[in-house]
Amino acid sequence: MNVVYNALVYGVWFIATFYVVTLTLVMLTDKKRLHEKKEWKFKTNPRVTVLVPAYNEEHKIKYTIDSLRKIKYDNIEIIVINDGSKDKTSAVVNACIKGDKRFKFIDRQNNKGKAASLNDGIAESTGEFIATMDADSIVEPGMFQKVLPYFHDKKVGAVTVSVLVKKPKTLLHKIFELEYVIGLSLYLKVFSFMDAVFVTPGPFSVYRKTVLDEIKGFDPGNITEDLEIAYRLQKKHYKIENCMDAKVYTILPPTFRQVCVQRKRWYSGAILTVKKHRSMLLNSKYGIFGYVIFLNYMLIFLGLTLFGISLFLAGKRIVNNIGYYSYTGIPLMEWLRHYQFDVLSFSGIAILGWIAILFTLATLIIGLTVSRTDMRRKKTGAIGFMLLFFLYQLFWIIAIAAVIRGRKIKWR
Amino acid sequence: MALKKRIFVISFLITVLLFSAVLLLGKYLDDSRKTYVNEQMQIINDLNELQVYALMTDVYGDKMACVAFSKKLEEWDKSLWTLGSKLETYRVATEEFQKDPFYLEQKKKFNENEVLYLMFLTKVRKDCDLNQDIISFFYQNSADCKKCDDQSYILTDIKLELEGNVSIFSFDGDLELQNTQILMDYYGITQYPCIVVNEEKFCGIQDKKFIISKLRNKG
Numbered sequence: 001m002n003v004v005y006n007a008l009v010y011g012v013w014f015i016a017t018f019y020v021v022t023l024t025l026v027m028l029t030d031k032k033r034l035h036e037k038k039e040w041k042f043k044t045n046p047r048v049t050v051l052v053p054a055y056n057e058e059h060k061i062k063y064t065i066d067s068l069r070k071i072k073y074d075n076i077e078i079i080v081i082n083d084g085s086k087d088k089t090s091a092v093v094n095a096c097i098k099g100d101k102r103f104k105f106i107d108r109q110n111n112k113g114k115a116a117s118l119n120d121g122i123a124e125s126t127g128e129f130i131a132t133m134d135a136d137s138i139v140e141p142g143m144f145q146k147v148l149p150y151f152h153d154k155k156v157g158a159v160t161v162s163v164l165v166k167k168p169k170t171l172l173h174k175i176f177e178l179e180y181v182i183g184l185s186l187y188l189k190v191f192s193f194m195d196a197v198f199v200t201p202g203p204f205s206v207y208r209k210t211v212l213d214e215i216k217g218f219d220p221g222n223i224t225e226d227l228e229i230a231y232r233l234q235k236k237h238y239k240i241e242n243c244m245d246a247k248v249y250t251i252l253p254p255t256f257r258q259v260c261v262q263r264k265r266w267y268s269g270a271i272l273t274v275k276k277h278r279s280m281l282l283n284s285k286y287g288i289f290g291y292v293i294f295l296n297y298m299l300i301f302l303g304l305t306l307f308g309i310s311l312f313l314a315g316k317r318i319v320n321n322i323g324y325y326s327y328t329g330i331p332l333m334e335w336l337r338h339y340q341f342d343v344l345s346f347s348g349i350a351i352l353g354w355i356a357i358l359f360t361l362a363t364l365i366i367g368l369t370v371s372r373t374d375m376r377r378k379k380t381g382a383i384g385f386m387l388l389f390f391l392y393q394l395f396w397i398i399a400i401a402a403v404i405r406g407r408k409i410k411w412r
Numbered sequence: 413m414a415l416k417k418r419i420f421v422i423s424f425l426i427t428v429l430l431f432s433a434v435l436l437l438g439k440y441l442d443d444s445r446k447t448y449v450n451e452q453m454q455i456i457n458d459l460n461e462l463q464v465y466a467l468m469t470d471v472y473g474d475k476m477a478c479v480a481f482s483k484k485l486e487e488w489d490k491s492l493w494t495l496g497s498k499l500e501t502y503r504v505a506t507e508e509f510q511k512d513p514f515y516l517e518q519k520k521k522f523n524e525n526e527v528l529y530l531m532f533l534t535k536v537r538k539d540c541d542l543n544q545d546i547i548s549f550f551y552q553n554s555a556d557c558k559k560c561d562d563q564s565y566i567l568t569d570i571k572l573e574l575e576g577n578v579s580i581f582s583f584d585g586d587l588e589l590q591n592t593q594i595l596m597d598y599y600g601i602t603q604y605p606c607i608v609v610n611e612e613k614f615c616g617i618q619d620k621k622f623i624i625s626k627l628r629n630k631g
Contacts, residue, residue, distance in 0.1 A: 006508045014431055021430075022423035029419060194416060288416060324565040328620050334572040342498075344445050347505040348438035355434060 005309050006349060012302045013352045019295055020363055027190045027370060034189055034370060035245055038149030045075040048144055048206075049127030052080045053117035054135035058087040060251055065096040065103075067138040073145070079104045079121045080135075084111035089135075114202075115218035115225035122209075122217050130207045132226075137203040138166055138249045146246040147206050157211040157238025158230070160188050162371075163203045166249035172259065173252050174381035179388055180250075182367045189242040196292040197240035200233070202226040204248035211238055222276075224269025231277045234289045244371065260398060267399030300396060307393040360386065445502040449518055452495045456488065456525050462532055469539050478540030485533060485544075489579050492529060493571065496522065496582065520589060526581045527591040533579055545578040545627040548608040550592075550601050552585045559617040563605040566620050578627060 027034070050068060054061050061080075068078050080103065082090050090107050097103035106120060118132055129151065133139060143161070150159045162185035165177040184201055191197045200207070205226065215232050222228040233240055253259050274281070274297055281297075283290040346354075364385055368375050375382075465484060468477035499522060503515040530548060537544055549567055551560040564582070571580050583592045585604060599606075599613050606615040609626040 003509055013434075014427060017430055018423055018427040021426050022420060025419050025423055025426075026416070320561070323562060327562060327566045327617075328569045331569050331572065334569065338572050342501075344441055344448060344498075345501045345505055346441060348434070348441075348508055350505075351434055351437055351441075355430075 005306075005313070008302065008306050008309070009349050009352060012299070012306050013356060015295070015302070016299055016356070017359065019299060020359060023187065023190050024363065024366065026193050027186070027366075030193045031370065033193070034186075035372070037146070037245070038152070038243075040145065040149050041152050042148065045073065046128040046148065047075045047077070047126060048073065048129045048131060048148070049121070049125035049209075050076065050078040050131040050133055051118055051121035051125070052078065052133050052135050053083055053114050053121065054080060054085060054089050054093070055083040055111065055114070055117075056085045056087045056089060057135040058085070058089045058092050060136040061089060061092055062096055063138055063251070064133065064135050065093065067141075068133075069100060070141045071139065071143065072141045073143075076102055076144075077104060077126060078102050079106060079124055081106040081117040081121050082108055083114065083117045084108055113220055113223075115222060116220040118225065119217040119220065122212055125209065128209055130209050130212055132200075132202065132205055132207070133248070134203045134250065136251045138251075139204055140247050143204070143246050143248075144206075147243050150241045150243060151206075151208060153239065153241075155237075155239045156208070156241050157233045157236070158200045158205055158207045158240045160192075160197060160200050160205050160240065160242045161246040161248050162188075162242075162244050163201045164247055164249050166251045168252070168381070171380060171384055172256060174378070175384040175387060175391075176252055176259075176381075178364065178368075178378060178381045178385055181371055181373050182364065185244060185247075186367050186371045189244045191292070192240060192242040194288045194292065195234075195239060196287070196289045197242065198230050198234070198289070198293055198296075199227045200230045200240060203250040211236075222269060222273060223265050224273060227266075227270055228273045228276070231273060231280065234286055235277070235280065237286075260395065263395035264398045264402055267395055268402045271399060271403050300392075304393060304396055304400075307390075357386065360389075442506050445506060446514055449495070449499060449502060449514075452491065452498070453518060453521060453525075456491055456495065456529075457521075462488075466532065466535070469536070478536070478542070481536050482540060482542050482544075485529075485536060485542075486576050488529060489533075489576060492526065493580070496526075519584065520587055523583060523587055523589055523592060526583065527589075527595065529579075530581045530595075543628060545574075545610060546608075547578060547580045547610075547623070548595070548599075549580060549582045550585055550596060550604060550606045550608075551582065552604040556586075557604040560605045563607065563617050566618070566623065567607070570620060570623060574624075574627075 050071075052061075052064060052068070057064075065080070078097075080093050080097065082093060082105070093105055093107075097105060104124065106117075106124065108117075108120075112120075122130060129148065131144075147159050147161060150156055163180055164185065165173060165180050168174045168177040188197060188199075188201075202225075207229075211233070215229070215236060218225040219228050219232075230240060253262050274293070280286050280290045281294045361382075364382060365375075367373075368378065461484060465477055465481040469481060499515065499518060503512070503519075506512050506515065530546070533542075533544065533546060536542055537546070547567065547570075549563065551557060551564060554561045567580050567582075571578060583589075583595065585592070585596070595601075599608050601613070601615070603615050605617060606613060607618060607623070608614075609623060610628070612626060614622075614626075
C-alpha cells in the first residue's frame with residue numbers, strides 16, 4: 001500500500017506539473033495574442049441569431065433579456081425558447097420582449113431538454129452566425145464586434161468568450177469566480193492556441209451556421225451539449241477560437257446543494273461525452289486535442305484515486321487517534337507547548353505537497369495577471385482557492401456515482 | 413505545430429528538472445537527517461562524564477557528585493527522549509519506498525544506550541536518593557501487538573506533561589537485543605505491551621490516570 005501510494009503521488013505530481021508547465025509556456029509564448037483585437041473585414045454586418053433556451057428561469061431571464069436588448073449590433077435576431085417551464089418564465093419573457101421586433105419567442109409547453117431547444121431555435125434562425133446563450137447570463141453590449149471577426153478564418157467553426165461570475169457574494173462564489181477567470185477564460189484562450197478547446201461554454205458561444213448544419217446541431221441525448229459539440233467540431237477539424245476580451249457574466253446557483261447539482265450534470269455529461277468520443281483519445285488524427293483530453297481525464301482519474309486512498313489513510317489515522325484520545329483526552333495544549341518546526345521531518349511527499357501548493361498559487365497569480373484581472377478584490381477567493389481541489393473530488397465522486405447508477409440527469 | 417512540439421519538449425525538460433530538484437532536495441534532507449542522528453548518537457555514546465560521576469559517588473559518596481550527576485542525567489534524559497522521537501519521525505519521513513537499514517541499526521544502538529542509561533539512573537536514584545520516576549516500556553511492532561501503539565501514545569502524553577520528572581525508556585522486543593532480553597527476564601515479561609513503573613510491573617494496556625497514580629511525581 002505504502003509503495004503504491006507513494007508511487008501514485010510522485011506520478012500524479014509529475015504529470016500535473018508537466019500539464020501546468022506546458023499550459024503556462026504556451027500562454028507566455030503567445031502572450032501578445034491573449035488580448036488580440038481582430039480587424040472587422042465584413043462589408044455588411046452579417047446576420048446573427050442569438051438562441052436563449054430557458055427552463056424555469058423566471059427570476060434570472062429578465063436580466064439576460066435586458067442585456068440582449070442593450071446589444072450594439074443592428075443585424076440581429078434573438079430567439080427565446082421556453083422549454084416547458086413550470087414557473088412564470090413564459091410570462092416574464094413575454095413582458096420583457098414586448099414591442100422589440102428583434103425578439104422571437106418559441107413558447108413550448110413540453111420539456112424536451114436544452115439541446116433539443118437549441119436545435120428548434122437553429123431551425124427557426126435566419127442568421128449566418130448562431131450565438132447560444134444561457135438564460136442566467138448577462139452579455140456585454142459590444143460582444144459581436146469583438147467576436148465575429150474571428151470567423152474571417154473559414155476554418156473557424158465556433159468562438160468562445162470569457163465566462164465570468166456575476167456579482168459573487170459568498171465565499172463559494174468567490175472561489176468559483178477565480179476558477180472561471182482561470183478555467184473558463186484564460187485557459188480557453190490557451191487551449192485555442194493549441195487547437196484543443198474542448199468546450200464551447202453554454203453561457204455564450206458563437207457558431208457558424210453552416211457548420212452547425214453540417215454536424216446536425218446539438219446532440220439531444222447529451223446533458224452537456226456545449227461540451228459534446230466541441231468534440232464534434234474538433235472531429236471535423238474545425239477550429240474553436242476564443243476571444244478573451246469579450247465577456248459574458250453568469251449567475252451562479254445560490255446554494256452549495258444547487259452548485260452540486262449543476263456540477264453533477266457537467267461532470268457526468270463529461271464522462272458520457274468522453275465515452276462517446278473515446279476514439280479521439282490519443283488519436284493523432286485530431287492533433288493535440290486527443291492528447292490534451294487524455295491527459296485531462298487521466299489526471300482527474302489519478303487525482304481521484306489518490307484522493308480516495310488519502311481519505312482512507314486519513315480516516316484510519318483519525319480512528320486511531322480517537323482511540324488514543326479515549327485514554328488521554330485531546331492534548332491540544334501539550335502539542336502547542338512542545339511543537340517545534342523541524343524541516344528535517346519533511347518527507348519527500350510533504351515537499352511535493354508544499355511545492356504543488358506554491359505552484360497552484362503561482363499559477364493563479366500569473367493567470368490573474370495576464371488576464372488583467374484586478375487582484376485586489378479577489379483576496380478572499382484566492383485564500384479559499386485551494387479548497388477547489390477537494391470540491392472537484394466531491395463533484396467527480398457525485399458525478400461518477402450518478403453515471404454508474406445510470407440515473408437520468410436533467411439540464412436543470 | 414513545430415513550435416508546439418518544441419514547447420512540449422521544453423515543458424517535459426522543465427518538469428524533469430523540477431522533479432529532479434525535488435528528488436535532490438529529498439536526498440539532501442535524508443542525508444541531513446542521518447548526519448543529525450549520527451551526531452546525536454555520538455553525544456549519547458560519550459560515556460566518560462557518566463563514568464566519572466559514577467566513580468565519584470562510589471569512592472566519595474559525595475553529595476556534590478550526586479547533585480552534578482542528577483543535573484547531568486536531566487540533560488541526558490532530554491537528549492535521549494528527543495533523539496528517540498526524532499529517530500522515529502525521521503525514519504517515517506525517509507522510508508517512502510523501502511526500509512532503510514540505517515534506522516534499524518541506529519535503533520539497536522539507541523536501545524543499547526537506553527539500557528545503559530536505565531542502569532545508571534537506577535543506580536544513582538538509589539545512591540543519591542534521587543526523586544526521579546522511571547518507566548520502562550516493552551513493546552513489539554503494531555502488527556503483532558495492537559495495543560502497543562496505544563500504550564506508546566499514552567506514555568508520550570505523560571512525558572510531554574511531566575517532562576523531566578519522569579524518565580521513560582522504550583524497548584523494542586523485536587530487535588532481540590541481548591541486554592533487553594536480560595531486562596525482560598529480570599522483570600518476567602512474557603507478553604506485550606508491558607510497563608515497569610518504579611520497579612513495579614504492569615502488563616496489558618494501562619491508562620494515563622493509573623500510570624500517574626503509580627508515580628512519585630504526579631505533575
